[in-house]
Amino acid sequence: AQSVAQPEDQVNVAEGNPLTVKCTYSVSGNPYLFWYVQYPNRGLQFLLKYITGDNLVKGSYGFEAEFNKSQTSFHLKKPSALVSDSALYFCAVRLRGNNNDMRFGAGTRLTVKP
Amino acid sequence: NAGVTQTPKFQVLKTGQSMTLQCAQDMNHNSMYWYRQDPGMGLRLIYYSASEGTTDKGEVPNGYNVSRLNKREFSLRLESAAPSQTSVYFCASSGPGSGVYEQYFGPGTRLTVT
Numbered sequence: 001a002q003s004v005a006q007p008e009d010q011v012n013v014a015e016g017n018p019l020t021v022k023c024t025y026s027v028s029g030n031p032y033l034f035w036y037v038q039y040p041n042r043g044l045q046f047l048l049k050y051i052t053g054d055n056l057v058k059g060s061y062g063f064e065a066e067f068n069k070s071q072t073s074f075h076l077k078k079p080s081a082l083v084s085d086s087a088l089y090f091c092a093v094r095l096r097g098n099n100n101d102m103r104f105g106a107g108t109r110l111t112v113k114p
Numbered sequence: 115n116a117g118v119t120q121t122p123k124f125q126v127l128k129t130g131q132s133m134t135l136q137c138a139q140d141m142n143h144n145s146m147y148w149y150r151q152d153p154g155m156g157l158r159l160i161y162y163s164a165s166e167g168t169t170d171k172g173e174v175p176n177g178y179n180v181s182r183l184n185k186r187e188f189s190l191r192l193e194s195a196a197p198s199q200t201s202v203y204f205c206a207s208s209g210p211g212s213g214v215y216e217q218y219f220g221p222g223t224r225l226t227v228t
Binding site for chain 2: 009032034036041042043044045046049051090094101102103104105106107
């Protein structure tokens with residue numbers, strides 16, 4: 001069965017410092033990987049996705065993620081955090097050939113302090 | 115362009131009552147989804163519809179039914195609500211075809227069953 005894990009419930013960083021939100025996945029084939037962000041009382045918003053090709057994927061709001069097949073990871077990164085980046089972040093995985101089975105991680109709450 | 119809309123935003127039910135959650139999208143997407151979000155568990159897929167006229171079970175379908183009324187609308191029905199169905203419900207859509215598309219989420223419905 002496919003699954004995705006976000007090993008940290010909470011990540012705290014200071015404004016201006018780099019941030020990393022971790023994600024590892026477990027699937028039987030080559031996955032499609034996604035990151036979403038959720039602000040309070042809102043639905044999820046798409047940040048970026050990995051389909052194929054370059055392992056470094058750039059997305060919205062200055063975020064990027066690195067696909068590492070050997071470590072089965074897809075960590076979200078940003079070089080310089082903003083207070084406004086504080087939110088709940090979800091990693092998700094979808095199997096190739098199955099357009100509708102998306103599995104989400106439990107989420108990581110990012111807090112950026114001034 | 116409203117994206118994905120959901121009604122109602124909040125609902126309180128008593129055990130055994132029924133209700134229907136409404137969802138509509140104006141992006142001409144083929145696929146639509148219903149998720150529930152519970153603390154520490156991420157999003158779990160209840161039902162999805164790959165195209166108008168088709169629906170399929172997701173990870174947690176028990177206690178729910180769905181209707182894909184047309185391409186725009188996808189409703190979720192609770193026939194006999196239980197306290198375990200207290201959750202935040204999100205509708206999402208993706209498309210237009212069968213490629214690797216991100217999902218667009220509605221603002222959610224917060225349901226409490228007493």
